[in-house]
Amino acid sequence: MATLLFFGRLGDLAGGVERALGLSTALSVADVIGIIEQSDRLLASALAEERVRYAINGTIVDGEALIEDEDELAFLPPVSGG
């Protein structure tokens, strides 16, 4: 299983920070958003916003990057600390 992480307001939309996703083959981030779109168009649309960044296993990637089983894909909306 791969792990999807939804931070900030994306977690509200996803109904939780973490979600498991079974992968039979490597998929791009864009493919994963496409799968989510089938069940949750609102979340998928939020994930595809330009200001949302993606990280696979802790490294920032673009939408074409591939995730495989056991990988962790994080969706990072605009940050705010301090």
Added chain:
Amino acid sequence: MATLLFFGRLGDLAGGVERALGLSTALSVADVIGIIEQSDRLLASALAEERVRYAINGTIVDGEALIEDEDELAFLPPVSGG
């Protein structure tokens, strides 16, 4: 008596921070330096340096300002704090 105050390195030259000066009439700061010059040319020359400021009773003044009996005249060389 008027009080003369010598701060920083001026105090080293004057042999102390404070010195009393009897005044029978009002004198300018320049006059006071002239009096000091009669007994201590090194100190007078240090007091007359451009970077030394004068204060009478806590207010910055120029060399023509007058001091009277009971006044306090301070010689302020370049400062350094912090």
Added chain:
Amino acid sequence: MRERIRIASAPFDPEEEMVRFRAQLADAGAVVSFLGLVRARNAAGAVTALSLQHYPGMTERDIGDALNEAASRWALEAALVIHRIGDLAPAEPIVLVATASKHRRAAFEAADFLMDHLKCRALFWKCETGEGGRSWIEPRTDDYADAARWDG
């Protein structure tokens, strides 16, 4: 440069942390600290709670990168970053940054730089609850402009 990063899930004592930070210093002439506190009011009215989220591992590595950049820009003897996560109440400390250097300009600038990074580049997400409801906060335009001051 000696550095320390701490992501704190419970309240921390800023002055206790500063005692500890100072104890390690050998020949610093300048110590700057920045303490951020939860404000009881925002533009929408009273704030009753603040919740902070981070991405364990990635957040710490990113702050480590910012500390490395600070160390390469300024001659620092030590630097400290403590950042809260979890639920916070008004007036509680959120973030403490401390820097130590021989001369004061390095300590001031490095603390300023680190705070700009933490405010709008580090991986934290902040949710405010209050009169205005519940909302995820984004940095102000000023915050982005401040952070851009350090860009190459």
Added chain:
Amino acid sequence: MRERIRIASAPFDPEEEMVRFRAQLADAGAVVSFLGLVRARNAAGAVTALSLQHYPGMTERDIGDALNEAASRWALEAALVIHRIGDLAPAEPIVLVATASKHRRAAFEAADFLMDHLKCRALFWKCETGEGGRSWIEPRTDDYADAARWDG
């Protein structure tokens, strides 16, 4: 703005002073502190002692004027200046400046401004004793340039 000026003839505890400074704050989101320490070395070698002189009354009034200027330039909730006089040993605190404001830029800039003032405009005279002998210190060229940044 709440302000406090203290000319201290004996050692002070910076963290204790910060606890006290913070206790008075109502809705500050940002607290900046600058702590200056006696350095054990200068360009001429080891420093064994530092002696600081001030002009009682005039020094405090001048710092009060600087605090008033800070209050007119930045929206500060509180500001604190503590400055040592007398004989100090290496590593001892010389000066503590603290500022509190809603947003961090005001607190950073006001602390920076106050330190520039204390460093080369406030009425203190500083004498170092060490390997290089005994000498009255003047601000560095950098210090004067820093202070001039705030001039109108």
